[in-house]
Amino acid sequence: MEAGSFQFAAADVSEPISLKLSEGVHPLLVGGRQALFSARGEKLYELNGTAALLASMLREGSTFAALAAALARDGFDGEAANGTVMELLCQWSAQNVVDATMSPSDAPGSWKQCIHVAGVDAAIHYAGAEQYMRISPIFSHLAHPISKPATCIDIADADGLTFVSCNGGSASVIGASQAAPFIKGLLVEDILAAAPPNIALHTACLAHRDRALLLGGPPGAGKTTLTVALSRSGFDYVSDDISLLGRDGRVQGVPFAPAIKDGGWALLRRFCADIAALPTHMRLDDVAVRYLCLTQPPPIVWMNAGWIVHLRRVAGARPELRKIDPVAALVRLMDEAHSAAGAATLEEMRTLIALVERARCFDLIYSDLDAAIEALSVLCAED
Secondary structure (H helix, E strand, O other), X not given: XXXXXXXXXXXXXXXOOEEEEOOOXXXXXXXXXXXXXXXXXXXXXXXXXXXXXXXXXXXXXXXXXXXXXXXXXXXXXXXXXXXXXXXXXXXXXXXXOEEEEOOOOOOOOOEEEEEEEOOEEEEEEEOOHHHHHHHHHHOHHHEOOOOOOOEEEEEEEEOOEEEEEEOOOOEEEEEHHHHHHHHHHHHHHHHHHOOOOOEEEXXXXXXXXXXXXXXXXXXXXXXXXXHHHHHOOOOEXXXXXXXXXXXXXXXXXXXXXXXXXXXXXXXXXXXOOOHHHOOOEEOOOOOEEEEOOOOOOOOOOOEEEEEEEEEEEOOOOOOEXXXXXXXXXXXXXXXXXXXXXXXXXXXXXXXXXXXXXXXXXXXXXXXXHHHHHHHHHHHHHOO
């Protein structure tokens, strides 16, 4: 444990967390039916009687206990009232319909974890020991003493829910199992916002003989599973999800702990014997993941890209590496690239072009994990 990275004290979350409709959200009657209008989202949400009751209370501000008590008076039993309130608050928070207000992060009782990742300095404040033990190991390899973090994330547990705010703003309402992926998402937003002059690529990154192997592909292509397996088969792990491309054409991974979806757990059991014992976390899209916590951060170095491989997993397919030209490789990378400005500049395009012209670019069609490992090991051994 690095000195100065953590601060401990007794937890203190004694004040009820205040809940209210977000600014610009208004209850409306449409043809005699209840609805919520979100000006920011430019959306209209139809409400049933239960949701309309809660929305009317949230218009002036309320608490979880008051909302559940109102449903109990409306005929719900205690468990059903709590469950309904929890479900609606999480749904409305994801839709930016409800905001929560919680105590500031510097109040006595917070457990503090300071991290540095991809140029972003952040402090995560946990409300108590259970929460800290559940979430902090996922980010512990990024621990770094920071006196003035640019990003401060506050987390509190109350009423069976988790509340997360960033830089003192309104808190989002999520399930406890969603906290770690949600925090990672906040950090990724900051990394992408701070990316210029670098370009963020939605690719995994492995190091092999001082060069980078970039793996891209659509959701479900097995990018993270294959990345972890390769890192146990002679490659060095750098990142499973995001890479940065610098102006000079070199790349660097964003070294979060790899997040393995449930489809990869059995496949990786022989590479990671303890994967079945790891805690399960839920992304906001209801995808279950387990994080392979890292004991130390991967080497943070800029590398030339030796290989760019776009994954295509096809059931029953024999492994096949198909060489693709720079134009095809560029199209695939642009589908998975991010520009903070919302549009690629000519300079960014030239940087991407230089990347695909210098690297060897392939599609990998595969079904079997071992066959994919062998194909990529042979490919990278050729150079």
